Amino acid sequence: xxxxxxxxxxxxxxxxxxxxxxxxxxxxxxxxxxxxxxxxxxxxxxxxxxxxxxxxxxxxxxxxxxxxxxxxxxxxxxxxxxxxxxxxxxxxxxxxxxxxxxxxxxxxxxxxxxxxx
Amino acid sequence: xxxxxxxxxxxxxxxxxxxxxxxxxxxxxxxxxxxxxxxxxxxxxxxxxxxxxxxxxxxxxxxxxxxxxxxxxxxxxxxxxxxxxxxxxxxxxxxxxxxxxxxxxxxxxxxxxxx
Numbered sequence: 001x002x003x004x005x006x007x008x009x010x011x012x013x014x015x016x017x018x019x020x021x022x023x024x025x026x027x028x029x030x031x032x033x034x035x036x037x038x039x040x041x042x043x044x045x046x047x048x049x050x051x052x053x054x055x056x057x058x059x060x061x062x063x064x065x066x067x068x069x070x071x072x073x074x075x076x077x078x079x080x081x082x083x084x085x086x087x088x089x090x091x092x093x094x095x096x097x098x099x100x101x102x103x104x105x106x107x108x109x110x111x112x113x114x115x116x117x
Numbered sequence: 118x119x120x121x122x123x124x125x126x127x128x129x130x131x132x133x134x135x136x137x138x139x140x141x142x143x144x145x146x147x148x149x150x151x152x153x154x155x156x157x158x159x160x161x162x163x164x165x166x167x168x169x170x171x172x173x174x175x176x177x178x179x180x181x182x183x184x185x186x187x188x189x190x191x192x193x194x195x196x197x198x199x200x201x202x203x204x205x206x207x208x209x210x211x212x213x214x215x216x217x218x219x220x221x222x223x224x225x226x227x228x229x230x231x232x
Contacts, residue, residue: 009157035220045207045223091159104150104175105221109159 002027004094006108013082014116021077021111023092029053034068034075035093035105045091051075082115089113119143123208123224130198130231138193138227140208148211149191150175150221151183153204160207166191198231205229 003026013019025034036048049059051068059066063080079086089112093105121142130136140149147168152160162175166185180202182194191210195202205228209221 037221043205043226045209045221047220047222050220104162104165105160106162107152107160109157 002029002094002096002106004092004106004108006090006092006111008111009109010112010114012114012116015084016081017115018078018080019082019113019115021079021090021092021113023075023077023108025073025075025092025094027073027094027096029096031096033095035095036066036075036077037091037093037107038088039091039110040085040088048077048090079113082113084115084117087113087115121208121210121222121224123206123227125227126225127228128230130195130229132199132231134198135194135196136198136229137195138206138208138229140191140193140210140224142189142191142208142210142222144210144212144222145188146210146212146222147188148213149185150209151181151191151193152207152209153177154207154226155204163193163206195229198229200231203229203231 005024032053034051038046056068065078067076089110091110092108095105124139150165151163154160161177163181164175164183166172169188172183184192205226207226208224211219211221213219
């Protein structure tokens with residue numbers, strides 16, 4: 001069965017610190033997608049990234065970077081030089097990517113990040 | 118660009134009452150989903166639809182029904198509301214599924230309280 005674990009329930013950092021949010025997943029499939037979503041205090045869910053299981057290249061987008069390691073089944077998210085606006089709940093999610101599957105996303109329970117000025 | 122619109126945004130019900138949440142998307146997406154979000158539980162899939170006229174159960178379907186009579190609309194119904202259904206409900210849609218699952222576009226959420 002598929003499962004996503006975000007072991008960190010809450011993290012608190014001071015502005016400008018770097019912070020890494022952990023995501024560990026379980027799946028028996030060899031083809032799958034991994035996602036990160038951000039949920040700011042306003043409540044909406046904002047898509048951050050989608051990664052195919054065959055693409056293990058790390059990705060950087062501004063202050064955000066993602067480290068995908070199939071060997072450890074992890075897809076960690078790092079925010080460099082955190083800002084108060086980064087305060088949010090972050091969700092990691094997994095979906096099967098095989099033909100015939102519905103590709104439903106399985107979400108982790110989320111990590112609440114608080115960035116203090 | 119409306120994207121995904123949920124109505125109502127807030128609702129208070131008494132136990133046993135019924136109600137329907139409406140989700141409308143204007144992106145011509147095939148796949149639509151209803152999730153519920155509870156503290157410490159993340160998002161859990163209630164029901165989903167892979168196209169007009171189709172529906173299927175997700176992880177936590179009990180106590181809910183859904184319909185997808187039109188491609189752009191996905192309705193979530195509570196026939197007899199229970200306090201355990203107090204939650205924030207999110208609708209989402211995407212064009213691809215399965216081997217081509219793409220970004221899910223979410224509505225703003227509907228906060229439901231059952232007394």
